[in-house]
Amino acid sequence: MLMRIGANSYGKSECRLVRIDRRARAHRIQDLTVSTSLAGSLDKVHLDGDNTGVLPTDSQKNTVYGFARRGIDSIEAFGLELARHFVDTQHSIHRATVAIEQTMWHPVDDISFRRGGELTRIATVRVDGPQAEVTGGLTGLTLLKSTDSEFQGFARDRFTTLPPAADRVLATSVDARWRFGRIEGVDWDKVFDLAHQALVQAFAGTYSRSLQQTLYAMGEAALDACPELTEIHLSLPNKHHFLVDLTPFGMDNPDVVYYAADRPYGLIEGTVSR
Amino acid sequence: MLMRIGANSYGKSECRLVRIDRRARAHRIQDLTVSTSLAGSLDKVHLDGDNTGVLPTDSQKNTVYGFARRGIDSIEAFGLELARHFVDTQHSIHRATVAIEQTMWHPVDDISFRRGGELTRIATVRVDGPQAEVTGGLTGLTLLKSTDSEFQGFARDRFTTLPPAADRVLATSVDARWRFGRIEGVDWDKVFDLAHQALVQAFAGTYSRSLQQTLYAMGEAALDACPELTEIHLSLPNKHHFLVDLTPFGMDNPDVVYYAADRPYGLIEGTVSR
Amino acid sequence: MLMRIGANSYGKSECRLVRIDRRARAHRIQDLTVSTSLAGSLDKVHLDGDNTGVLPTDSQKNTVYGFARRGIDSIEAFGLELARHFVDTQHSIHRATVAIEQTMWHPVDDISFRRGGELTRIATVRVDGPQAEVTGGLTGLTLLKSTDSEFQGFARDRFTTLPPAADRVLATSVDARWRFGRIEGVDWDKVFDLAHQALVQAFAGTYSRSLQQTLYAMGEAALDACPELTEIHLSLPNKHHFLVDLTPFGMDNPDVVYYAADRPYGLIEGTVSR
Amino acid sequence: MLMRIGANSYGKSECRLVRIDRRARAHRIQDLTVSTSLAGSLDKVHLDGDNTGVLPTDSQKNTVYGFARRGIDSIEAFGLELARHFVDTQHSIHRATVAIEQTMWHPVDDISFRRGGELTRIATVRVDGPQAEVTGGLTGLTLLKSTDSEFQGFARDRFTTLPPAADRVLATSVDARWRFGRIEGVDWDKVFDLAHQALVQAFAGTYSRSLQQTLYAMGEAALDACPELTEIHLSLPNKHHFLVDLTPFGMDNPDVVYYAADRPYGLIEGTVSR
Missing domain, CATH: 3.10.270.10 (Urate Oxidase;)
Incomplete structure (x- = not known):
């Protein structure tokens, strides 16, 4: 057929x-x-x-x-x-x-x-x-905050065992793709530098209640910094750092020693637009 | 803002x-x-x-x-x-x-x-x-034909140096994703086996004038074999095998010794639908 | 200097x-x-x-x-x-x-x-x-036993929390390198086939008290099968499969559902010689 | 048996x-x-x-x-x-x-x-x-020189087609492992910093007649900078950059456009000792 x-x-x-x-x-x-x-x-x-x-x-x-x-x-x-x-x-x-x-x-x-x-x-x-569309971006930018990150008040169901975290390590590897609203007369390198800097500063400067909130803050900051951009898509893996339970060895672990897991990992994705 | x-x-x-x-x-x-x-x-x-x-x-x-x-x-x-x-x-x-x-x-x-x-x-x-859509597929299926493949009569421009090939090695790593037209009463394993078999047989059985032609033949064969499917998307890298020039060493090379390149590679993608 | x-x-x-x-x-x-x-x-x-x-x-x-x-x-x-x-x-x-x-x-x-x-x-x-030494082998052969493997009676110290396992999943990815005692008149392909088969059969046929014991049994079997070989080195990662605790969800898990970990992994290495 | x-x-x-x-x-x-x-x-x-x-x-x-x-x-x-x-x-x-x-x-x-x-x-x-031996080092340090590198006067045989290069791109990914002569009273971080710096400076500062010569210069510089070290082993892949022949397109290419190959690659390894 x-x-x-x-x-x-x-x-x-x-x-x-x-x-x-x-x-x-x-x-x-x-x-x-x-x-x-x-x-x-x-x-x-x-x-x-x-x-x-x-x-x-x-x-x-x-x-x-x-x-x-x-x-x-x-x-x-x-x-x-x-x-x-x-x-x-x-x-x-x-x-x-x-x-x-x-x-x-x-x-x-x-x-x-x-x-x-x-x-x-x-x-x-x-x-x-005759149409052209340009997307810029970066990938592999790995960021970590050692505090000023929590995750609490979330939905719970039969399969929920996660305890609320009032202070956790937040780490991600940023994949960002920003769309340009115009393509004539753009200083591409300058936009890259400004967006890059805005993403890092927003990650660092945001007290995080969730990685979703941080994602939005990062996107907002990049758009604020670069009027040439109409939207930005962020893909942020949650690179989990689990506190190791040292009590079986007679030790405490006051947010000092972590196991950095490879997978599974959370994955938060979203687009922020004007 | x-x-x-x-x-x-x-x-x-x-x-x-x-x-x-x-x-x-x-x-x-x-x-x-x-x-x-x-x-x-x-x-x-x-x-x-x-x-x-x-x-x-x-x-x-x-x-x-x-x-x-x-x-x-x-x-x-x-x-x-x-x-x-x-x-x-x-x-x-x-x-x-x-x-x-x-x-x-x-x-x-x-x-x-x-x-x-x-x-x-x-x-x-x-x-x-209430809607559900199911896509099945496979990835990493690497196939090679040692003959019955040519690539001739193509467009030429200033940057074209490729000579026509009357007999070449054709190799690809199949990534296939097929969409089901219905989701009730499907024998998922049977569709997988039939589609898998159809893809391999079509690759092997098609005299290839281009990888695009082989792609279409593979998609057609999978749809023919599986009435449950409405379309299939194939992503086929052209894993180039270049004949090594042995003449500097005083040797001929009648389609015997090849260099298998990693990249760059051709990439042929297409959807075949009913 | x-x-x-x-x-x-x-x-x-x-x-x-x-x-x-x-x-x-x-x-x-x-x-x-x-x-x-x-x-x-x-x-x-x-x-x-x-x-x-x-x-x-x-x-x-x-x-x-x-x-x-x-x-x-x-x-x-x-x-x-x-x-x-x-x-x-x-x-x-x-x-x-x-x-x-x-x-x-x-x-x-x-x-x-x-x-x-x-x-x-x-x-x-x-x-x-004038000397020549030949080593054959294989890598990437991944094997798993769903039972007939235990790990008990091991040494314990302050940092030991592992419970003894009377029945566990044993999985490894075999890296084997065998040394030939002579290089003249060897049927290399036959040795490869026999050693490969011996490694698989010994892994499958050995009731395992530890991966070390399985390693030795695999090496012994390969040497037994191939008189041309003087020794064999095996590097066997212990690809851990951890039983998932489903009790928080009100479910039992009688050796059914496992989490397959990437790392860390055990690594058992040894040489078996005549 | x-x-x-x-x-x-x-x-x-x-x-x-x-x-x-x-x-x-x-x-x-x-x-x-x-x-x-x-x-x-x-x-x-x-x-x-x-x-x-x-x-x-x-x-x-x-x-x-x-x-x-x-x-x-x-x-x-x-x-x-x-x-x-x-x-x-x-x-x-x-x-x-x-x-x-x-x-x-x-x-x-x-x-x-x-x-x-x-x-x-x-x-x-x-x-x-009672014995202890410590090796420090680094891996993944990728360096490139855009000039001041040649490769000429090498041995030729039936299979040699490489033309002598009076000016080539030299690039490598440094894997260095240095052995400490003592382990008491060593400032490990300082040695790392000094050796790291010496390797980079020697790569940059050496007019290279071969990657082997550069390897020796790098090893010598690290040992010179760090009296704590007795020897250093360097493994240096030659990351080939091939000048692209643009003449078929009517263009010259005066050391401007290169194809960076993945493999095969040269691999130069050596130990430098006091």
Whole structure:
């Protein structure tokens, strides 16, 4: 029986690209992982194996490297250039998505660098015909508060054994994706810095009654700091730190020794909008 | 400035659960990783830190273990039970999503087992008020064809250097998610077995002009085999095998020695529907 | 102050190599990851940056692919060929180590294959001048017994809270490395099959009073099955399965529902010799 | 046939431990992953399943948490305390190895922290009866030089195709383990800081003719900076950055655009001693 081909796309994932700018005495390094994905009038390749409209994923990879030669301003701008190129030049392609991760490097001297592992900057650009949408963000930013966090007054049912906590350790690994309301004239790097800083400060400065409340506070702070943004989505795993019961060994444990669990973990997700 | 809290959810991710049925002489083992996610009227926890409507993620984890005591028929059925429970019993919760991965174990004798690593069975159940939607699937099924695959006649642009391939190695790691048209009276295990078999046979039996064409053939075969399914989404990385150029060493390489690349990789995604 | 350069080596790690033999109607696939490491008279490169005696790691990689063209009998034999080649042809190199992992593929039909994920076959060959030593093995073989395992009568101290277990789940992921007493005239594949089978059967067939006892039984069985082997080293993580306490929910749990922990885990290691 | 049990050990791996010191206004966080391993007179457990001399791995884990209550000066000192405790208090245990990894956290304010991902501090302590040996170190420190690195004048054979490089990108992820000549009166944190700094500065400051030469320079610098150390072992993967050939697209590439490869990778290992 003949079926229909529905939503589909194809592309090249995880092109590892390092660009070095040696023009100034102090070199500059950009370390990106770029994934492209194209969609459009592609029924014939699925139904008949007719590749006429298929620009190879290998060519998409080459395009990433070729465009990098000219220069990379920010990952948001680079993603826009790439996505527009595919939609503008390929007859069969109507939509392009470019997702980029940027690994941070810190200078040791003019020509030496050490990799920072504290977070990864991310951007996703979607171009659909003349429309373009840009999402910036970060992932892997791990934060912890040693106090000023409680979790009490929650719903209870037959399966509830959790005692209320008046003072607990709160830790999470922030995954944030913010959507830009416009794409012309944006200082992408400045927005990244401001949003990043707002997220950290809101996490630190909020007395937390729940991770949900902290999530909202973080989102609100980032939107407050960056008028260019219309909304921000946060995905916050609750990285549980359980106080170890030392009483069997004749010891107390006044919020000193914790077991840091890997899984299961709570996962709090939400979007904050204007 | 006050912002709005938009779409949000919270839950417990990756509860590791092993259930052993010892009633028959030959024991039976079920090895699941269960993630729950709840949504509903939760504005107050985000805006005010009022936890009244929040069933703790710890209780969700306990529910998973408590429900497992009664018995697990299939991961689809178990997910339905759990998701309905949360929506039916929690005033503030209107929607629940339960995602389950099942690791396979093969019997060695009545009480001994070895873990199979060839694929993971997956299911996602979404309950929204009285509505329920079930998706089954598998991930990690890695397939390779040593011939009967070509890639020719594709679009070319300035960045295209790929030569046409009249005979290439085709390899992929199948991620498939199939949607059920109904949820009453379904033999979930039988659908899994038939869909799994159909995917493998279609990959093997299709002379491939592109991975897109193979994707469609695989989806069509699964839908043909399982009338319960309305659509299937396939995500197929093209695991590139590049022929190594041995001519610098005075050797030919008539499709014998390949370099298997990790990344970048092609990624072909599509939905096949009735 | 001038220091000394002590033990050192260099090489190419993780060359991904797939070889396809198409001579018979049913194709045959070998999927290896090969790492080479060379040592010898290399003081000058460390102390003076004099590369005269350094065969590039890139050349080592090329050698792996070039040698694969001729044919691969088994990973042990392939490792021996490669290691001897480096020692025999490079003036400055006196010792070579080649470590190989083999991923298993199972035929679907003559030209189609599915990857098996249940274990990886491994071999390490060390050639030191005229001497050669071969170690075979496997890793990632995960086994579980649902009963016939206890852990009682152990030492207790101030920090001991573990109750004795008269019936527990025993699970491990076997990492085994067996040393060959000779290297001429060995049927490497047969030894692998026999040792693999002996390890599984001994795990299944031993009533276990501790994982240490099971380890010894597994090692003994492998040596019994394979006279070519002089010793076997086993590294067995104790993959803990904890019975979940369901009494707070008014339920019993007669060895039915378990939480499978990731870490910490016990780790039992030992060598069994003739 | 009865075999012999040779070298063996058992312990608990990867105990996740977070300790928070709240005594000062600015809290202090220590995030460790601790693995213990014990050896001694343990033939009976292997041969007869007699657990009399076996302190459970669960008790070892408890000991880690119990000892943490008292305070952790440095991971080297904590490892010494733990290892000595097991050897001193368990009749059957003659040797204990404690391996610790420390994840770094940086303060945001007095009670908030962000995790640093740039390296992990490590220590391994081995106590054998009255003897103790301490190794400190670090892993995951990723460094890159954009110039001042060449690789020329190397050996060539039939399989060599690598062209000499007069100016290349040099990148590595440092794994360093330094051995202390004494264990009394050592300022462990100061040695860590000095060795860490010396490794980074030597990598940056050495004009590199090969990664081996850089390895030696790094080891020499660390020993120079820390008289407490007798030797240092370095394991340095050569994280290849390949210049992309853009000429097919009509572009030059004057050391600007690179492909960062994952594997295979060169691996240079060596010990530098006084």
